[in-house]
Amino acid sequence: xxxxxxxxxxxxxxxxxxxxxxxxxxxxxxxxxxxxxxxxxxxxxxxxxxxxxxxxxxxxxxxxxxxxxxxxxxxxxxxxxxxxxxxxxxxxxxxxxxxxxxxxxxxxxxxxxxxxxxxxxxxxxxxxxxxxxxxxxxxxxxxxxxxxxxxxxxxxxxxxxxxxxxxxxxxxxxxxxxxxxxxxxxxxxxxxxxxxxxxxxxxxxxxxxxxxxxxxxxxxxxxxxxxxxxxxxxxxxxxxxxxxxxxxxxxxxxxxxxxxxxxxxxxxxxxxxxxxxxxxxxxxxxxxxxxxxxxxxxxxxxxxxxxxxxxxxxxxxxxxxxxxxxxx
Amino acid sequence: xxxxxxxxxxxxxxxxxxxxxxxxxxxxxxxxxxxxxxxxxxxxxxxxxxxxxxxxxxxxxxxxxxxxxxxxxxxxxxxxxxxxxxxxxxxxxxxxxxxxxxxxxxxxxxxxxxxxxxxxxxxxxxxxxxxxxxxxxxxxxxxxxxxxxxxxxxxxxxxxxxxxxxxxxxxxxxxxxxxxxxxxxxxxxxxxxxxxxxxxxxxxxxxxxxxxxxxxxxxxxxxxxxxxxxxxxxxxxxxxxxxxxxxxxxxxxxxxxxxxxxxxxxxxxxxxxxxxxxxxxxxxxxxxxxxxxxxxxxxxxxxxxxxxxxxxxxxxxxxxxxxxxxxxxxxxxxxxxxxxxxxxxxxxxxxxxxxxxxxxxxxxxxxxxxxxxxxxxxxxxxxxxxxxxxxxxxxxxxxxxxxxxxxxxxxxxxxxxxxxxxxxxxxxxxx
Numbered sequence: 001x002x003x004x005x006x007x008x009x010x011x012x013x014x015x016x017x018x019x020x021x022x023x024x025x026x027x028x029x030x031x032x033x034x035x036x037x038x039x040x041x042x043x044x045x046x047x048x049x050x051x052x053x054x055x056x057x058x059x060x061x062x063x064x065x066x067x068x069x070x071x072x073x074x075x076x077x078x079x080x081x082x083x084x085x086x087x088x089x090x091x092x093x094x095x096x097x098x099x100x101x102x103x104x105x106x107x108x109x110x111x112x113x114x115x116x117x118x119x120x121x122x123x124x125x126x127x128x129x130x131x132x133x134x135x136x137x138x139x140x141x142x143x144x145x146x147x148x149x150x151x152x153x154x155x156x157x158x159x160x161x162x163x164x165x166x167x168x169x170x171x172x173x174x175x176x177x178x179x180x181x182x183x184x185x186x187x188x189x190x191x192x193x194x195x196x197x198x199x200x201x202x203x204x205x206x207x208x209x210x211x212x213x214x215x216x217x218x219x220x221x222x223x224x225x226x227x228x229x230x231x232x233x234x235x236x237x238x239x240x241x242x243x244x245x246x247x248x249x250x251x252x253x254x255x256x257x258x259x260x261x262x263x264x265x266x267x268x269x270x271x272x273x274x275x276x277x278x279x280x281x282x283x284x285x286x287x288x289x290x291x292x293x294x295x296x297x298x299x300x301x302x303x304x305x306x307x308x309x310x311x312x313x314x315x316x317x318x319x320x321x322x323x324x325x326x327x328x
Numbered sequence: 329x330x331x332x333x334x335x336x337x338x339x340x341x342x343x344x345x346x347x348x349x350x351x352x353x354x355x356x357x358x359x360x361x362x363x364x365x366x367x368x369x370x371x372x373x374x375x376x377x378x379x380x381x382x383x384x385x386x387x388x389x390x391x392x393x394x395x396x397x398x399x400x401x402x403x404x405x406x407x408x409x410x411x412x413x414x415x416x417x418x419x420x421x422x423x424x425x426x427x428x429x430x431x432x433x434x435x436x437x438x439x440x441x442x443x444x445x446x447x448x449x450x451x452x453x454x455x456x457x458x459x460x461x462x463x464x465x466x467x468x469x470x471x472x473x474x475x476x477x478x479x480x481x482x483x484x485x486x487x488x489x490x491x492x493x494x495x496x497x498x499x500x501x502x503x504x505x506x507x508x509x510x511x512x513x514x515x516x517x518x519x520x521x522x523x524x525x526x527x528x529x530x531x532x533x534x535x536x537x538x539x540x541x542x543x544x545x546x547x548x549x550x551x552x553x554x555x556x557x558x559x560x561x562x563x564x565x566x567x568x569x570x571x572x573x574x575x576x577x578x579x580x581x582x583x584x585x586x587x588x589x590x591x592x593x594x595x596x597x598x599x600x601x602x603x604x605x606x607x608x609x610x611x612x613x614x615x616x617x618x619x620x621x622x623x624x625x626x627x628x629x630x631x632x633x634x635x636x637x638x639x640x641x642x643x644x645x646x647x648x649x650x651x652x653x654x655x656x657x658x659x660x661x662x663x664x665x666x667x668x669x670x671x672x673x674x675x676x677x678x679x680x681x682x683x684x685x686x687x688x689x690x691x692x693x694x695x696x697x698x699x700x701x702x703x704x705x706x707x708x709x710x711x712x713x714x715x716x717x718x719x720x721x722x723x724x725x726x727x728x729x730x731x732x733x734x735x736x737x738x739x740x741x742x743x744x745x746x747x748x749x750x751x752x753x754x755x756x757x758x759x
Contacts, residue, residue, distance in 0.1 A: 076722075077420055078445050094755045100748035101730055166587070187587025189737060272530065276586050276733050291417045292438075293721035 064307065071301035077294035084297075091301035102302075105279040108193055109309070112200075112280070113261035120201045121253060124208025129238065131209070132216040146210055148203040157270035160199035161186065189277025196267055196278060204260060208253055215249035216242070251317070258313045262306065281306045374404045375658040378422070378431030380415035385613075389678030396674055397665045403658050423447040429653035430662050435469040435644035436713035437556065438721065439479050442648075443472035449649035452476045454660050458667035461686045465711050469644055479646045480663045481685035482672060485609040486701045487537050487641040487714075488625035495600050507545075507573070507631045514580035517603040524580035526602035528593035529736055532729040535585070536715035537641065538606055539732060542570045544639040545631040549710035552639070556719040558757025562750035571735060571742045573631065578739055585736055608643070609701055612681040623697060627704055640708035643717055644685060720756055727752035 037045070071091055075084045095102050127145055131138050148156065163170045164185035171185065172178040185195040219242055227237040265282040268274040274283030281302060288299030377394060381387050387409060394405045408428050410418070415432070422431075423442055433439055433448075442448050451470075455477040459467060462481060470479040495501075499520060504510035514524035529535045544552045547566050554560045555567070582593060582602060594614040596602040605611065606628065615623050627637050647666055653659040665671050672684035673693065680695050683702045691702060705711065716724035731749040735742060 078424060078447065098748070098751035098755060100734070100745075100752075101726075166584070184584050184587050187584050272586075273532070275532065275730060276737065287726055291721075291725060292419050293723075293725045294420050295722050 067300045071304045073297040075296045115197045116257045120204040123205045127209040128212035146206040149206040154266040154270045157267040192277045215246045376406045376428035378428035379409040380432040382411045389675045393674045427650040429659035433648045436717040438717045443478040481644045481646040483682035484644045485682040487608045490605045490625040503626045504629045523582045523602040526593040526597045526605035527581040527585040528588040528590045529585040530589045535732045541628040548635040549639045575739045638709040641712045643714045723756045
């Protein structure tokens with residue numbers, strides 16, 4: 001995994017205007033201009049660049065900009081362009097001031113992000129370190145712990161609904177409260193978000209574990225040996241030597257987790273359609289766009305808000321990467 | 329305008345717009361892909377039929393009706409069945425795509441909305457032929473805002489408070505006539521160890537039924553209509569009074585309603601754990617044999633003497649015609665047939681939880697529950713559809729559902745909840 005990131009970093013560095021200012025690249029460029037490519041190569045090049053660019057523009061830029069444009073409209077999805085009424089920022093104003101589900105949804109998304117950043121990451125790292133120690137049956141544990149990742153989040157929702165069921169569910173029966181005073185894990189809006197997060201984390205931990213495990217396998221054993229010779233104990237070796245070497249993996253984990261948290265949708269939709277304590281921005285977008293009651297403009301405005309939040313994280317990440325490249 | 333009519337060289341503007349919406353990850357794709365029946369052109373011997381009765385029993389029942397029509401008319405019917413909830417979610421794209429010639433839908437605002445958009449066909453001439461078989465209330469419910477008819481009513485079912493006769497007999501309960509009597513009865517049930525009122529709100533809509541009953545008993549039929557049309561304020565004292573009345577009844581409702589589906593609540597009534605259950609008569613689908621015979625219901629008791637029990641909520645299910653049906657003559661023939669008592673009787677034989685809408689329908693085959701339902705509807709001065717059928721779907725699916733859920737969760741927050749609903753109503757009912 002770490003290898004992949006390094007390659008990515010180099011790619012980012014290549015497009016970096018700061019990097020281009022250094023002396024070697026311009027020289028290369030002039031030389032390239034001098035050698036005329038055969039027309040066949042030019043065609044291949046044009047196709048190989050043109051087709052992906054076209055696909056990218058068509059499926060990424062056009063829909064995104066379309067969503068942004070529609071977010072300034074009021075439209076029920078019936079008819080064509082002439083039926084769209086343009087309302088400026090009205091949708092945004094109404095969402096921020098009059099839409100009771102918006103602020104809870106935003107809050108839940110942020111809780112989701114914080115929870116996934118802390119719990120599965122720590123648990124996944126711990127499991128990876130344990131598995132890296134060549135335990136007996138290590139492969140078996142590894143497969144078992146990774147297995148939830150194979151399931152879709154919607155399926156995870158179904159499985160955990162059985163566990164959380166108040167009267168017949170596993171959890172309340174283990175706690176011995178099923179008969180007397182069953183906790184309504186998924187029905188109580190004060191706790192259902194965390195109940196769902198545990199289920200989501202159960203699945204996510206295996207993924208994080210695998211990422212760290214791959215990173216740990218690529219750590220040069222000589223480093224640990226050197227640390228051991230210097231008299232470091234296991235804990236010191238990990239915190240001072242192994243973990244810093246894992247930095248590229250940490251970035252991958254961070255990106256994966258942020259994406260996972262912001263796109264969360266299926267599990268809450270399976271549990272209760274994202275109502276009653278399980279509101280998420282993605283659910284609000286869906287509720288307003290699909291169905292008999294299309295509010296395309298309103299839903300698009302919500303989607304744009306979600307996009308801006310995602311961009312916030314992505315830009316911060318890219319900024320970090322670029323700055324690091326500049327320093328290097 | 330002419331500029332818009334010329335098709336884009338690569339893509340129609342509508343297709344382009346849909347591609348934008350779909351591509352934005354907004355899940356319109358399944359709706360588009362699944363819509364439209366067979367591309368059969370203008371065949372004259374086949375009528376396509378959009379069916380939303382996806383459960384096995386009603387599906388077999390409507391199939392039997394269509395087979396009878398095939399025999400009678402020598403036309404073929406191509407049935408296109410979609411899962412009930414999915415059908416409703418996709419209706420928007422379905423009607424704009426290539427819908428089936430005859431398609432299932434509901435009376436009231438929900439019909440008027442699509443008729444007003446010009447997405448369904450005018451059925452005034454069919455009504456000219458079958459109109460004498462329907463009451464004036466049914467005609468009104470099938471009429472669009474332009475005065476033309478757009479729906480052929482098929483079946484109807486009332487909402488009421490259901491109970492088991494044997495349980496009530498054994499304990500000596502009597503049908504309450506007023507709200508105070510109902511509260512007294514519920515108190516007695518509670519002390520007898522019963523859950524007085526079964527309740528489930530996981531699906532988001534059953535609570536709307538409770539709200540409707542309280543609203544037109546407290547404020548009357550006209551207020552219901554005006555509130556649903558966005559002409560009344562959700563923060564008005566009249567609406568507040570509805571919720572205050574509900575608050576008085578909430579302690580008698582089954583707890584944890586938000587985590588329960590109506591089928592489960594119906595089971596607790598069936599098992600004699602709950603004393604009453606306010607729901608539509610489709611509740612009887614959960615009862616079989618002797619249990620079904622033991623089931624009875626009464627209209628919601630009087631709250632405000634000025635309105636008494638003059639209103640009954642009795643949603644109408646029916647059929648509409650596509651805007652441009654592939655086989656218009658055949659479609660109208662089928663709709664005429666669906667309006668006959670004979671067609672409705674075939675359906676009701678297999679699904680005895682609704683009643684026929686044709687006024688001269690043969691009621692001799694009705695069970696006790698159906699007879700009562702027919703009588704209650706006949707005696708009512710006003711008939712409402714249902715909150716989500718009487719108001720703008722944009723308001724019903726989000727603001728109303730979540731507002732009622734919030735109230736059931738925290739009844740003391742009613743003021744802020746009503747402010748939220750009123751604010752949202754203002755962004756939706758702008759006309």
